[in-house]
Amino acid sequence: MFRSIFFHFLFFFLITLTACKSGKHISIKFHDEYVVQNDTVFSSSRIGGLSSIDYDPKSDQYYIVCDDARHPRFYKASIEINNNKIEDIRFTAPIKVQNPEEKTLDLEALRLSDNNTLVFTSEGSVKNNSNPAIFTTELNGTFIDAFKLPGNLLATGSNAPRHNAVFEGLTPDIHNKGFWASMELPLQKDGEEPSFLHQGAPARITFFDKKSKTPSFQFTYPLDKLARDPKGKFGVNGITGLVQITTDLFIILERGYVSGYGTQGNTVKLYVADKKNATNTLHQTSLSDAPYSSASKKLLFDFESVRAKLTNNIVDNIEGITIGPTLPNGNPSLILIADNNFNPSDIQINQFILMELIIKK
Numbered sequence: 001m002f003r004s005i006f007f008h009f010l011f012f013f014l015i016t017l018t019a020c021k022s023g024k025h026i027s028i029k030f031h032d033e034y035v036v037q038n039d040t041v042f043s044s045s046r047i048g049g050l051s052s053i054d055y056d057p058k059s060d061q062y063y064i065v066c067d068d069a070r071h072p073r074f075y076k077a078s079i080e081i082n083n084n085k086i087e088d089i090r091f092t093a094p095i096k097v098q099n100p101e102e103k104t105l106d107l108e109a110l111r112l113s114d115n116n117t118l119v120f121t122s123e124g125s126v127k128n129n130s131n132p133a134i135f136t137t138e139l140n141g142t143f144i145d146a147f148k149l150p151g152n153l154l155a156t157g158s159n160a161p162r163h164n165a166v167f168e169g170l171t172p173d174i175h176n177k178g179f180w181a182s183m184e185l186p187l188q189k190d191g192e193e194p195s196f197l198h199q200g201a202p203a204r205i206t207f208f209d210k211k212s213k214t215p216s217f218q219f220t221y222p223l224d225k226l227a228r229d230p231k232g233k234f235g236v237n238g239i240t241g242l243v244q245i246t247t248d249l250f251i252i253l254e255r256g257y258v259s260g261y262g263t264q265g266n267t268v269k270l271y272v273a274d275k276k277n278a279t280n281t282l283h284q285t286s287l288s289d290a291p292y293s294s295a296s297k298k299l300l301f302d303f304e305s306v307r308a309k310l311t312n313n314i315v316d317n318i319e320g321i322t323i324g325p326t327l328p329n330g331n332p333s334l335i336l337i338a339d340n341n342f343n344p345s346d347i348q349i350n351q352f353i354l355m356e357l358i359i360k361k
Contacts, residue, residue, distance in 0.1 A: 025359070027300065027301075028300050028334065029358055033311060033351060038350060040350075042091045042094065043093070047075075047350060048068075048339075048342040051066070051319045052108060052170070053337045054322050055323065055335065060325070062076070062079055062335070063076060064320070065120070067106055067339060075091050075094050077090060081325065081327075083328075095139075095140060098137065098142055098143045099133060099143045099146070101135075102122060102124060102133050104122070104125040106122050108121050108122065108166075109121040112172075117144060119134065120133075120170075121169075126160060132149065132153060132154075132167050134149070146213070147215075150206070150218075150282060151285075152187060153166070158285060159187045160188055161187055165236075168319065169181065169205075169253070171244045172244070173210075174245070174246065176210075178208050179210070181205070181208060182221070183203045183206075185203060185236070186201045186202050186203055186204075186287070187286075194225050194226055195225060198225055200225075201223045202220040203223055204218055205242070217280050218281050218282035219275045220278065220294045221294060223238060223254065224254055225237070227258070228267075231259060232258075235259065237254060237255070237257075240254070240255040241253035241319060243334075248275050250273045250275070251271070251300065252273045253268070254269045256268075263313075263348075266316060266317060268302075268303040268315050269299060269303065270299075271299055271300055273296065278294055301355070311351070317338050318353065319337070319339045320337040327356055331356050332356075333354060334353075334357060337353070338352075
């Protein structure tokens with residue numbers, strides 16, 4: 001299964017790499033939004049909390065994670081796209097995820113891997129000393145094995161992650177050697193969280209080797225500051241998804257939220273990040289006590305530009321991203337999804353977004 005996915009990706013990546021070297025421009029175009037009704041029940045399972053999505057071109061199926069820690073699961077789904085519009089979304093099977101090694105499974109990302117297996121990330125529960133995890137399962141959700149995490153990503157480490165701010169993003173390496181996992185926010189001693197006045201907070205992105213199940217490289221990505229000054233006590237901006245597009249380039253999904261603005265409190269942007277000159281910070285216990293260079297970043301798309309085209313002008317809590325099927329004009333699509341946190345529809349929605357990657361002079 002992974003081989004077909006890899007070559008599906010590789011075709012686009014080689015075009016992208018050529019475009020970058022020839023000075024052509026890469027951009028993203030919004031096409032459509034589709035909303036699945038909140039609290040839709042499928043096989044006794046509420047549809048909500050959709051945090052990650054991955055596309056299998058071989059079967060034309062999607063795999064979607066639900067971050068319900070009480071009942072960790074994922075869905076298979078089909079998405080019908082015609083004339084650059086999402087016509088229908090059908091959920092075909094909820095599947096329970098098992099990991100007997102971890103006390104808490106707060107699933108945030110999944111990707112298809114070799115030999116009909118899946119790779120998941122879990123944030124665990126840092127405040128309860130339950131470690132985050134990256135692990136593999138069969139397609140039926142049965143646990144296989146886990147990746148070894150560096151000490152600074154463990155809940156009990158000297159520089160532990162912030163609670164509910166661990167592994168939000170996961171993407172396969174384009175060379176089929178492993179996976180890149182992104183932290184939503186900086187580790188506790190790495191620096192401040194983004195605020196209305198503070199930007200550049202360093203979020204770590206770590207490469208995990210598929211064969212050894214160990215980390216071998218890590219770089220940092222500078223987060224934006226909050227787009228607005230929170231009217232309440234809560235504000236956040238972090239990485240919620242990523243896709244690798246060349247050896248050094250990644251599409252990064254940044255999602256921010258500030259309290260006090262109701263359904264208009266979210267900001268979502270897509271960036272291109274370049275790690276070519278970034279420091280390997282894997283063995284730096286804290287980023288505050290030694291110099292390092294972060295990846296560079298360039299804005300690709302700001303969802304504020306299409307807010308008026310979205311249901312009730314809501315840019316929702318977009319957390320998942322995948323390269324989808326090829327569009328009629330030959331360009332690859334991007335499919336993004338939002339996590340409604342199981343809220344009522346007047347607060348958040350199950351939002352699916354269809355976009356297009358464009359390469360031109």
